[in-house]
Every structure is written in structure tokens, then in C-alpha cells.
Amino acid sequence: MQPIPTFHDIRHAAERIRAHAHRTPVLTCDSLNRMAGAQLFFKCENFQKAGAFKFRGACNTLFSLSKAELRGGVATHSSGNHAAALALAARLRGTRAFIVMPQDAPKVKIAAVAGYGGEITFCQPTLEARETTLAEVVRETGATFVHPYNDPRVIAGQGTATLELLHEIPDLDVVLAPVGGGGLLSGTAIAAAGMSPKIKVIAVEPANADDAFRSFRAGKRIPVEHPDTIADGLRTSLGELTFAIIMGSVHDIVTVSEEAIVAAMRHVWERMKIIIEPSSAVPVAALLENKLAVSGKRVGVILSGGNVELSKLPF
Amino acid sequence: MQPIPTFHDIRHAAERIRAHAHRTPVLTCDSLNRMAGAQLFFKCENFQKAGAFKFRGACNTLFSLSKAELRGGVATHSSGNHAAALALAARLRGTRAFIVMPQDAPKVKIAAVAGYGGEITFCQPTLEARETTLAEVVRETGATFVHPYNDPRVIAGQGTATLELLHEIPDLDVVLAPVGGGGLLSGTAIAAAGMSPKIKVIAVEPANADDAFRSFRAGKRIPVEHPDTIADGLRTSLGELTFAIIMGSVHDIVTVSEEAIVAAMRHVWERMKIIIEPSSAVPVAALLENKLAVSGKRVGVILSGGNVELSKLPF
Numbered sequence A, B: 001m002q003p004i005p006t007f008h009d010i011r012h013a014a015e016r017i018r019a020h021a022h023r024t025p026v027l028t029c030d031s032l033n034r035m036a037g038a039q040l041f042f043k044c045e046n047f048q049k050a051g052a053f054k055f056r057g058a059c060n061t062l063f064s065l066s067k068a069e070l071r072g073g074v075a076t077h078s079s080g081n082h083a084a085a086l087a088l089a090a091r092l093r094g095t096r097a098f099i100v101m102p103q104d105a106p107k108v109k110i111a112a113v114a115g116y117g118g119e120i121t122f123c124q125p126t127l128e129a130r131e132t133t134l135a136e137v138v139r140e141t142g143a144t145f146v147h148p149y150n151d152p153r154v155i156a157g158q159g160t161a162t163l164e165l166l167h168e169i170p171d172l173d174v175v176l177a178p179v180g181g182g183g184l185l186s187g188t189a190i191a192a193a194g195m196s197p198k199i200k201v202i203a204v205e206p207a208n209a210d211d212a213f214r215s216f217r218a219g220k221r222i223p224v225e226h227p228d229t230i231a232d233g234l235r236t237s238l239g240e241l242t243f244a245i246i247m248g249s250v251h252d253i254v255t256v257s258e259e260a261i262v263a264a265m266r267h268v269w270e271r272m273k274i275i276i277e278p279s280s281a282v283p284v285a286a287l288l289e290n291k292l293a294v295s296g297k298r299v300g301v302i303l304s305g306g307n308v309e310l311s312k313l314p315f
Helices: A007-017 A030-036 A054-062 A081-093 A107-115 A127-141 A152-168 A183-195 A211-218 A240-249 A258-272 A278-288 B007-017 B030-036 B054-062 B081-093 B107-115 B127-141 B152-168 B183-195 B211-218 B240-249 B258-272 B278-288
Strands: A039-044 A074-077 A097-102 A119-123 A174-178 A200-206 A252-256 A298-303 B039-044 B074-077 B097-102 B119-123 B174-178 B200-206 B252-256 B298-303
Touching: A007 A054, A007 A152, A007 A183, A030 A039, A030 A258, A030 A278, A039 A152, A054 A081, A054 A152, A074 A081, A074 A127, A081 A097, A081 A107, A097 A107, A097 A127, A107 A119, A119 A127, A152 A174, A152 A183, A152 A240, A152 A298, A174 A183, A174 A278, A183 A200, A183 A240, A200 A211, A200 A278, A211 A240, A211 A252, A252 A258, A252 A278, A258 A278, A278 A298, B007 B054, B007 B152, B007 B183, B030 B039, B030 B258, B030 B278, B039 B152, B054 B081, B054 B152, B074 B081, B074 B127, B081 B097, B081 B107, B097 B107, B097 B127, B107 B119, B119 B127, B152 B174, B152 B183, B152 B240, B152 B298, B174 B183, B174 B278, B183 B200, B183 B240, B200 B211, B200 B278, B211 B240, B211 B252, B252 B258, B252 B278, B258 B278, B278 B298
Parallel strands: A039 A298, A074 A097, A097 A119, A174 A200, A174 A298, A200 A252, B039 B298, B074 B097, B097 B119, B174 B200, B174 B298, B200 B252
Antiparallel strands: none
16 A cells, blocks of 8 residues: 655645645635534635646646656546646646546536646546556556545645645634545545644545445445446545545544535525535535534535536536 | 715725625636736625625615614615615614515525515515605605615715725726616725726626616716616616716726626636626626727726526526
8 A cells, every 4th residue: 555645745745736726715604604503614625726626636746746757747537626637737747648538528527628738538438448548548658647536645735725724724623524535535634633633524425425434434445336426526435545544534424415415505605605516515515414513613614626517507 | 966975985984894794805817817818806795795795885874874864774675685785784783674675576685685684565576666665665664765876875885895905906907897876886986096096997887788888978867777688786777976976987888798798607607616696797798808908907806796596597
């Protein structure tokens, strides 16, 4: 297994990405506070470059790689935010990004990757086809594969969001993050533990894609295949590395229904006037459904991204 | 005619509302800068209390009124943001707000007014019915009428948005604001002139509701009846007071098409990840359509509000 990144690595990542990534704002909302019965501090990664926290990990990785490693560019397979983030980070680093995308990926995501200069290879929409095609691309180009979450540099990058949040609002009782592959959650947990041992980190997952919930309780990885959730950023299962980190430093994982996710997304849009994608609404859903014992507490919430197809809204 | 408010009045208004209104953030967006060929600074009144700049004017007025004037509460007729803003400001001031609304007003607007404790009287959806019903309500309750824009206290309140913008970003070349009844535009022009005589104030109006554009060119008020525009906050015509101010201190007024408004709204949602209502998109539309000679300039843009019915989006 790869090494578990440390708090030190997250601090280094923060320095490394400072000139490239946005320091996103922390917003509050009285009416959501009232609904949740807690004081909420929203770290707005929907305002991050390329529209999601993913840019932090991609950027940290690109600026960690040696010139030799960058010679053939970087590559990944992704239908989502990691692809756009990697393409943008590669452009900023002056190298090429080869992105394998399923041919049924949303047009808006394809356009984003292409807009950042990513070189796209389409494949059949199965995990096997994605992995095979990626292997071919890597063989042909000599590109360095950058995994979307199961990589210590990526995890350290994602942790910088929580580092910034806790520098701005130091006295939080709890930090909430959504969990898919576990890169954001792992970085969040390491950053929070490094800032203060008192802060609890709780993950929230769609009940329809609950591999992290089950794995956490069973103490072993139980991947879920083809989960059906509107939270498109959270359909992946934990990796070996992220599972190990989460077992060691996350306090709890709870799940929420699809209806609760849509309702929470709508509340954030209506009350906060900001656009978040369904994955970002997952922790908010747990708050609004009172799934967490946070009454009267100060709670940080990582709003992971804001990339949605406006013509396909669930409301 | 009522007295024209001064820069001094706007500074007083800023002090008066400080404890109640949000100091809204100023956001920037690289991709919109590129599209407009200028450096844009967005004053985000969509994040203001009650979701629009209207709260500034309502709040300044409520906290300017004497106890005697407040005894019977305040009243207005409005189907839009002024109604919610007045209801909230009245609640904060500890008095009642009587709101006359057309019976076909959007449910979300009715719910907002009721949610802030406004006491609603419904009427037929004509201007005559609204005025007659308001007169009855005022007679019965002894409430003080607060006009949505043709009032110096309201105008001074609206001007505080530009005061804040220019305190934060002093060296702007141009400030853009949408124009409907002209309250926001009047306050913007007075605030900008007071801060620096070099700043140009340009108003943008839907071509489908272009009374301000025509009046400005003709040098006399030419109200438009029943204009049909998606920018629901800009369907009103200039008042006597706002017309006089605009003639004296606005540099130009340009118009934009409905298609350009919808496209601009969509761009802001997609790129900035913030929710703005169609009226807010009107100045952005002028920028994206190159209707303004602002190439390379530093341009402030007042994003007036963020109240939209999510189930009735134009895209």
C-alpha cells in the first residue's frame, strides 16, 4: 500500500497550490442554521477552479511530479470532476493530459475537459473498458497515471480545503464531508486531526451508494457495483489507501436518501443562492434530516463542487 | 417633487443599516472577464437579506421613520422583492407590514412575504386594483406607505451597495446597474459621483421594457405599460424623482434582448456557481454582447438579486 499522507504533507500541498488554486470563501446562512439547529460554516469548493475540490488534489500532484514523470504528460479515466481538474492542472504545469471518458459522459463534462485542453479518448461505459483504454493510452504516450483518489498526493491536496476552513474558523466541533472514493474524506480527516484532536470528522454517503458506510462497519472493504444515486461524484467505492485512512481517523459515517439529497440541494440553492451539485448536498441532507447529534454545535461542511447540468435539474 | 438624496444621505444610510443588512461579497470570475474583455467586479446583492438589494432601501426607510410614523405599521403594493424586504425590515424594526399583492403573484414570493411576517391583502392583478386596495389598507390601518423606489430614503439605502463596492474596489472606471423603477440606479449614480467624479454609471434595461432608455433620450418620462420581459424586477417605469436623478447623473442607458438576458444568466450560473435572477443578468448581458465600450476597463456590476422560482427556469 502507498504511504498514508501526513498533516505535514497537507501543509506542503497548501504551499504548493497556493498560487494556482482559489482560497474559497466560507459562507454562513441563518435559515439553514435554524433548520439544522447548529451553527454551520460552508467551505465553498463549488467556487474552486474547475468547479470542485478535485482541482486541489490534481494541482498538488502535478506540481509534485518530476520533469521526468511529466515528460509524457498525465492520464486518468474519469467521467467527472477529476478529469477537468487534471486537464486544468496539467495546462498550468505545462504538460499534456490524456483523459479516458465513457462515450455517454455528460456533454457539459466533455466540454469542460476539452476546454481545459485535455485530450480525450472515448471508450465503452464500463469500468473494464475504461481501465483497458487507459492502459493503452499510458503505453502509447508514456503518460503518468494520476488516480482520482487512491493516491497520497491527491489526498494531501484535498486536505487543504479543511486546512483553510480551520484556519479561518478554528473552533469547530465537527467537520462533515461527503464520501465517494474517499480522497476528500481522507484529506479532511488528516487535516482536522492535525489542527485539533477535538474535532470530529463525520462522513455522509448516499444510502444508494453506501460502500463506505458498510466497509466502515464491517472493518473491511466492501465495494458496491453500479450504485444508482443522483450524487454522481459519490458513485465510486473506497480504495485501499483511503479505506485505511478512514478506518483510522473518521469518527462516523451516516447515509441519506435520494429524496433528502434533492431537498437539501434545493434548500441550499434557494436560501444561500449558490449552485452546488448533488454530491455537495449529501452532508447538508444529513443535517436537515437530523441524522447527526450536532445540536448547538459549530459544524464545518465541505461543499464539494458545483458542476451541474442546468437542463437536467431534479426540481 | 421630493428632495434628491445626497451622498451624505447614502453614508448615513450605510451607518443606519449596518447592524441589519449583509455587507455582501464582491466576486470576480476569470472566464467572464475573458468573455467581456474587461475586469469585472460583481457586487453580490443576491446574497443580501431577503435575496435582493431591496432590503437596503426598506431597512434604511424603516429605521428612518419616527415612532409616530411607525405606529400603524408600513404598507406597500408589490409582487416582488420590495414586498419581502419591507416585511423583513418591519419585523426587525418591531412594527407591522401590510403588503398588497396581486392574487397571481408567484407562490414563492407570497411564501417569502408571509415567512417574514408580512400581512398580505390580495387584489386583482391590475395597477389600479393594487393602488385602490393599498389606499384602503392605509386608511384602515394608518400604515405609512413605503414606495418601492420613488422615495429619497429608499434610494439612499440602495446606494449603499455601490458605496460598499467602491470602498472595497476604489479604482473602477464604470459601474453597471439594471434599471426598472430606478431606485437602485439612482442610488448607484449618487454614490459613484460622491466617491469619484471619474466613475461612469451606465444603466442596462431589457429592450422589452425600455421606458428608461426612451425617457433618457427624450428628456421626459415615457412610461411603458405592461412590458413583457423575463426580468420581472424591471417591469416598472421610472418615477418622477428617480427620473430627475438619472437625467442628472447617469452617463448612458443601453438595452438588451430577452435572449441575451437568459444567456447571460446561464453563464453566471455555470461559471460563477451563484444564483442570480433575470434582472441581475441584464447588465451582464450588455457586457457579453459587447454593447458597452469597456474593453480593458475595470467594471463594477451590481447583481441585484437572486430570487428565482427553481421550477420555472428558462433553461
